[in-house]
Amino acid sequence: MNEPDKQNRAQFATRLGVIATTVGSAVGLGNIWRFPYEAGQNGGGAFLLCYILIILAFGIPVLCAEFVMGRSTRSNIFGAFRKLGSKSKWHNVGYIGIIASIMILSFYSVVAGWTMEYLYQSISGALSHDTPAQYHEQFVSFSTSNWRPIMWTAIFLALNYLIVRQGVKKGIEKMSNIMMPILFIILLIFCVNSLMMPGAKAGLSFLFNPDFDKITPSVILSAMGQAFFSLSLGLGTMMTYGSYFQKDTPLVKSATTTALLDSLIAILAGVIIFPAVFSFGVSPEQGPTLVFEILPSIFNHLPGSIIWSSLFFLLLVIASLSSTISMSEVSIAYFTEEKKMSRSRATILNTAIALFFGIICAMSFGCLSDLTFFGLFRIDLFTFFDFFSSNVLLPLGGMFISIFVGWKLDKKFLRDELSNHGTQHARSLHLIIFGLRYIAPTGIALIFLMGLGII
Numbered sequence: 001m002n003e004p005d006k007q008n009r010a011q012f013a014t015r016l017g018v019i020a021t022t023v024g025s026a027v028g029l030g031n032i033w034r035f036p037y038e039a040g041q042n043g044g045g046a047f048l049l050c051y052i053l054i055i056l057a058f059g060i061p062v063l064c065a066e067f068v069m070g071r072s073t074r075s076n077i078f079g080a081f082r083k084l085g086s087k088s089k090w091h092n093v094g095y096i097g098i099i100a101s102i103m104i105l106s107f108y109s110v111v112a113g114w115t116m117e118y119l120y121q122s123i124s125g126a127l128s129h130d131t132p133a134q135y136h137e138q139f140v141s142f143s144t145s146n147w148r149p150i151m152w153t154a155i156f157l158a159l160n161y162l163i164v165r166q167g168v169k170k171g172i173e174k175m176s177n178i179m180m181p182i183l184f185i186i187l188l189i190f191c192v193n194s195l196m197m198p199g200a201k202a203g204l205s206f207l208f209n210p211d212f213d214k215i216t217p218s219v220i221l222s223a224m225g226q227a228f229f230s231l232s233l234g235l236g237t238m239m240t241y242g243s244y245f246q247k248d249t250p251l252v253k254s255a256t257t258t259a260l261l262d263s264l265i266a267i268l269a270g271v272i273i274f275p276a277v278f279s280f281g282v283s284p285e286q287g288p289t290l291v292f293e294i295l296p297s298i299f300n301h302l303p304g305s306i307i308w309s310s311l312f313f314l315l316l317v318i319a320s321l322s323s324t325i326s327m328s329e330v331s332i333a334y335f336t337e338e339k340k341m342s343r344s345r346a347t348i349l350n351t352a353i354a355l356f357f358g359i360i361c362a363m364s365f366g367c368l369s370d371l372t373f374f375g376l377f378r379i380d381l382f383t384f385f386d387f388f389s390s391n392v393l394l395p396l397g398g399m400f401i402s403i404f405v406g407w408k409l410d411k412k413f414l415r416d417e418l419s420n421h422g423t424q425h426a427r428s429l430h431l432i433i434f435g436l437r438y439i440a441p442t443g444i445a446l447i448f449l450m451g452l453g454i455i
């Protein structure tokens with residue numbers, strides 16, 4: 001990280017640092033926990049196909065848009081809209097980002113907490129059973145217990161707090177540089193292992209053979225939510241990270257590389273999980289608990305299982321931290337830059353709100369699992385936060401960002417920013433701009449209206 005520039009903002013020191021950090025934000029539980037469970041619930045190949053198309057059509061253009069807004073203004077999401085849109089009301093899009101970041105941090109910390117519990121269980125040797133049913137029971141008994149999930153949520157948020165409090169300068173860049181490649185290699189090893197399982201063929205066909213009848217509006221909506229969630233898009237995270245880029249960071253290339261690596265890791269996770277799902281004869285549709293029941297069974301069949309599973313869950317905790325650090329940055333940059341709070345106060349506030357909602361989310365599986373709204377419908381804050389933030393808030397934020405960058409910014413300014421004043425001959429420049437102006441806004445709106453049953 002370099003010394004702060006004129007505007008007093010730190011910058012990433014190296015090109016590799018830029019990629020490693022944006023990939024660090026993108027890669028996390030979204031790839032390894034959320035992608036397999038969403039794919040499992042939404043028809044496998046049908047979901048993957050929609051997901052990839054959405055990454056290409058909306059994901060990469062919106063990622064470029066966030067980078068442009070962040071780097072050219074060196075501001076958080078509110079400041080960026082304000083500086084580029086002068087007196088208009090566009091900065092209100094920032095509220096979508098703040099609300100989404102806090103919702104996500106709350107339920108994400110619960111799942112990261114589960115990961116820490118599984119790390120602990122791996123190290124203490126308690127993760128070895130004979131049948132998938134036993135793993136199921138183990139997860140249920142843990143997630144419904146009264147205090148353990150809450151304790152781990154709190155521990156995870158405390159770790160996040162300690163890292164975030166120091167600012168972007170230290171730690172993050174270094175940690176991502178080392179951990180992401182290790183995670184990648186270990187995923188590759190697990191892939192090879194899964195490909196040798198008896199259910200490999202069925203698993204791969206589930207993931208890669210789209211059944212076109214299964215492509216419904218709600219599947220497309222889920223794929224869109226997953227794409228935005230996985231790319232940390234639509235809430236200003238990538239904008240904030242873009243504000244730390246150097247002037248000569250190639251934006252289109254960075255966006256494309258980030259999207260490719262992120263999707264690759266999600267697909268690797270699928271290649272690890274689904275062959276095992278079919279080998280063990282369990283249902284791919286069980287939802288958020290899927291990965292926590294399947295992965296330990298996979299590890300248990302490996303020689304040296306304790307080492308593999310401990311290493312894996314450790315890396316997953318670290319990958320989760322590099323994601324939560326980035327989402328915390330959205331509200332912290334807002335509190336410090338817009339509300340002039342000190343960094344330490346802003347960090348405490350962010351952590352306290354996430355802890356409050358995180359505890360309720362953690363209890364959604366246990367003592368609050370029967371909570372209803374005056375007996376009318378079940379209130380499950382975990383599921384609600386997960387669904388609403390990913391499938392509604394993030395695409396909505398992304399839609400506004402694409403309209404703003406595509407239509408409100410000066411065309412020459414946009415082209416200059418995307419090409420670093422013509423020094424980057426991005427062949428895809430026209431495609432990106434076309435995507436921002438036409439495809440993303442109309443596509444997102446249409447998927448919303450159909451997926452939410454409005455048309």
Ligand code: PHE
Pocket residue numbers: 025026027028029030031104229230231232233235237323324326327
């Ligand atoms: N992209 C992260 C993941 O896949 C989650 C995330 C969402 C991070 C939104 C920041 C902002 O795990």
